[in-house]
Amino acid sequence: xxxxxxxxxxxxxxxxxxxxxxxxxxxxxxxxxxxxxxxxxxxxxxxxxxxxxxxxxxxxxxxxxxxxxxxxxxxxxxxxxxxxxxxxxxxxxxxxxxxxxxxxxxxxxxxxxxxxxxxxxxxxxxxxxxxxxxxxxxxxxxxxxxxxxxxxxxxxxxxxxxxxxxxxxxxxxxxxxxxxxxxxxxxxxxxxxxxxxxxxxxxxxxxxxxxxxxxxxxxxxxxxxxxxxxxxxxxxxxxxxxxxxxxxxxxxxxxxxxxxxxxxxxxxxxxxxxxxxxxxxxxxxxxxxxxxxxxxxxxxxxxxxxxxxxxxxxxxxxxxxxxxxxxxxxxxx
Amino acid sequence: xxxxxxxxxxxxxxxxxxxxxxxxxxxxxxxxxxxxxxxxxxxxxxxxxxxxxxxxxxxxxxxxxxxxxxxxxxxxxxxxxxxxxxxxxxxxxxxxxxxxxxxxxxxxxxxxxxxxxxxxxxxxxxxxxxxxxxxxxxxxxxxxxxxxxxxxxxxxxxxxxxxxxxxxxxxxxxxxxxxxxxxxxxxxxxxxxxxxxxxxxxxxxxxxxxxxxxxxxxxxxxxxxxxxxxxxxxxxxxxxxxxxxxxxxxxxxxxxxxxxxxxxxxxxxxxxxxxxxxxxxxxxxxxxxxxxxxxxxxxxxxxxxxxxxxxxxxxxxxxxxxxxxxxxxxxxxxxxxxxxxxxxxxxxxxxxxxxxxxxxxxxxxxxxxxxxxxxxxxxxxxxxxxxxxxxxxxxxxxxxxxxxxxxxxxxxxxxxxxxxxx
Numbered sequence: 001x002x003x004x005x006x007x008x009x010x011x012x013x014x015x016x017x018x019x020x021x022x023x024x025x026x027x028x029x030x031x032x033x034x035x036x037x038x039x040x041x042x043x044x045x046x047x048x049x050x051x052x053x054x055x056x057x058x059x060x061x062x063x064x065x066x067x068x069x070x071x072x073x074x075x076x077x078x079x080x081x082x083x084x085x086x087x088x089x090x091x092x093x094x095x096x097x098x099x100x101x102x103x104x105x106x107x108x109x110x111x112x113x114x115x116x117x118x119x120x121x122x123x124x125x126x127x128x129x130x131x132x133x134x135x136x137x138x139x140x141x142x143x144x145x146x147x148x149x150x151x152x153x154x155x156x157x158x159x160x161x162x163x164x165x166x167x168x169x170x171x172x173x174x175x176x177x178x179x180x181x182x183x184x185x186x187x188x189x190x191x192x193x194x195x196x197x198x199x200x201x202x203x204x205x206x207x208x209x210x211x212x213x214x215x216x217x218x219x220x221x222x223x224x225x226x227x228x229x230x231x232x233x234x235x236x237x238x239x240x241x242x243x244x245x246x247x248x249x250x251x252x253x254x255x256x257x258x259x260x261x262x263x264x265x266x267x268x269x270x271x272x273x274x275x276x277x278x279x280x281x282x283x284x285x286x287x288x289x290x291x292x293x294x295x296x297x298x299x300x301x302x303x304x305x306x307x308x309x310x311x312x313x314x315x316x317x318x319x320x321x322x323x324x325x326x327x328x329x330x331x332x333x
Numbered sequence: 334x335x336x337x338x339x340x341x342x343x344x345x346x347x348x349x350x351x352x353x354x355x356x357x358x359x360x361x362x363x364x365x366x367x368x369x370x371x372x373x374x375x376x377x378x379x380x381x382x383x384x385x386x387x388x389x390x391x392x393x394x395x396x397x398x399x400x401x402x403x404x405x406x407x408x409x410x411x412x413x414x415x416x417x418x419x420x421x422x423x424x425x426x427x428x429x430x431x432x433x434x435x436x437x438x439x440x441x442x443x444x445x446x447x448x449x450x451x452x453x454x455x456x457x458x459x460x461x462x463x464x465x466x467x468x469x470x471x472x473x474x475x476x477x478x479x480x481x482x483x484x485x486x487x488x489x490x491x492x493x494x495x496x497x498x499x500x501x502x503x504x505x506x507x508x509x510x511x512x513x514x515x516x517x518x519x520x521x522x523x524x525x526x527x528x529x530x531x532x533x534x535x536x537x538x539x540x541x542x543x544x545x546x547x548x549x550x551x552x553x554x555x556x557x558x559x560x561x562x563x564x565x566x567x568x569x570x571x572x573x574x575x576x577x578x579x580x581x582x583x584x585x586x587x588x589x590x591x592x593x594x595x596x597x598x599x600x601x602x603x604x605x606x607x608x609x610x611x612x613x614x615x616x617x618x619x620x621x622x623x624x625x626x627x628x629x630x631x632x633x634x635x636x637x638x639x640x641x642x643x644x645x646x647x648x649x650x651x652x653x654x655x656x657x658x659x660x661x662x663x664x665x666x667x668x669x670x671x672x673x674x675x676x677x678x679x680x681x682x683x684x685x686x687x688x689x690x691x692x693x694x695x696x697x698x699x700x701x702x703x704x705x706x707x708x709x710x711x712x713x714x715x716x717x718x719x720x721x722x723x724x725x726x727x728x729x730x731x732x733x734x735x736x737x738x739x740x741x742x743x744x745x746x747x748x749x750x751x752x753x754x755x
Contacts, residue, residue: 037532116648136650137534138604157652159534194534221537222528 388420400429413727499559
């Protein structure tokens, strides 16, 4: 009897059951999308499924322009970006949102009140969805505390870039038929890559084996966690891999800073035909773009239609961002 | 005349609390014992269960003046100090202008006298303008009242300059106080290097940056015969080096601050900039090593490391936010928390806040003994309060302990026999 009472008392805290309850978890945890951290496999899978439907819609040439009608999407970019901003802009417009681009040059932002002043301005404009890119880790999280809009992190410093990881996952899933049990080598400048961090979080969460390959100066300290191994040799790191992801090496990291030169980096870590040969014969090549050809990736590999899915990544980007905007806009209201 | 009754206190030699009475006359401790009788005209203060200790002596604080009055002023810092039971503060010289001129040093001393509640003992700048290039005028600064020399929150990076500073200061019998952090390794860092900083995408400062600086200066002290004091030591590795140097009889001393034995790097949470400190919060193993070094005597004092910051300094992305935490009002409470948790005895904790820093400064204070100045702090060790940023005494609200519950409420503070708080 006591047990039964306890169960009744307990259940009163959880009025939602089954599908409703899981949907509620999804919605409330989705006020913002600040990173892959905080998502769970259920949320990731449902986002990818939704994105998949938008891939088909986009390819059919039809549009879905009433979903976000009357909603305002602001692209707030404190750092230069062409493809991510365009991708979000296209995603917003395909769903019928009013899209506004705001580029704030970081040089003019010497004091951070500007960031919070901007937040106050955006609140006054009744913005619904705010896509933020900033060169400092944690800046979107800071904004999210101050704005009424749903905040989407479009890349913050060296922290996270969640929509990139989601679009990479969708690309992998479409090509490999699954997004678990795969061996994925992420190569190059891991230390300064938000793409790498988001990908590591997402891919290990979904049950893949992730290898990080790069010179020790470009491997972040203490990054090895469950499901992640670190390699300094491309042959060792790529051996038997299903997916090889090359990361962009920024100009300022070369020239004796963290690696002696671009040519030395290319010789040991650039993804060319020979090094790709260490991976599985059907291994796919990915790159978040924009590419430094002849530095982290050879054109021969990047443009090989049989192996490279780099163009498909861009297409998936729009679909994934539509799914994210759709989910957040629904969850928020 | 004040007669404290039904209080508990530690006299110079006692290791455990004595219950009794203490009489203050003409600004000094006149007598104490189990029962003194009531002299005519004495104000009687009864505080059952409370502990009377010497006023706290804080080895390290920035007070905002001159140059940063928007963060804190001497008047507001004095309020916070009194509320925290502090009656003496050693003031860092990296103000704007820096305390590299005898007139500025004298000015700080006088401003302390003006408050009537706290003695201010300025450090002199170790280098002109704390710029780390040329030696300041140690002799003239000492005669104006400087108690030691330091560049405050900046490390004296050049080995050559540090060698000269140690040698030259030893001629005046004074110490060089060093912010122990290798500048090149720490440059641009915002958090302790490691898994946590890596996942948060924050530029890291390796914990070894502290030990490297400590190791160099221990050797330079040996080379010159100078005395070096390491401020806010935070890592196990540095403490091992200091312990060993002390065992060999070197003139090495050090302090730490409450965040480094009460918090670890996980407190940063979701980019909370009030937890951005310099040196940065460390891992749990280092925190435990600091606690052990407090207990075994390797660390000579606990300082508040008060670094006032205002909202504009802190409401920024983590990497851009100014480091530093307010510490005056919480110095006693956070230290007592280690007594509550059994890591330190009350006698040890109070010595680290009073007699030990006083001895380091060469002061005739920090003890309960007849004839000593009646700088006193009365606190109730079992009453609790909650630290709340925005409601702290004084101007600076940037406490790293926001939301922390503390046991140990200051009931009153006396400076030379006059009540300045409570």
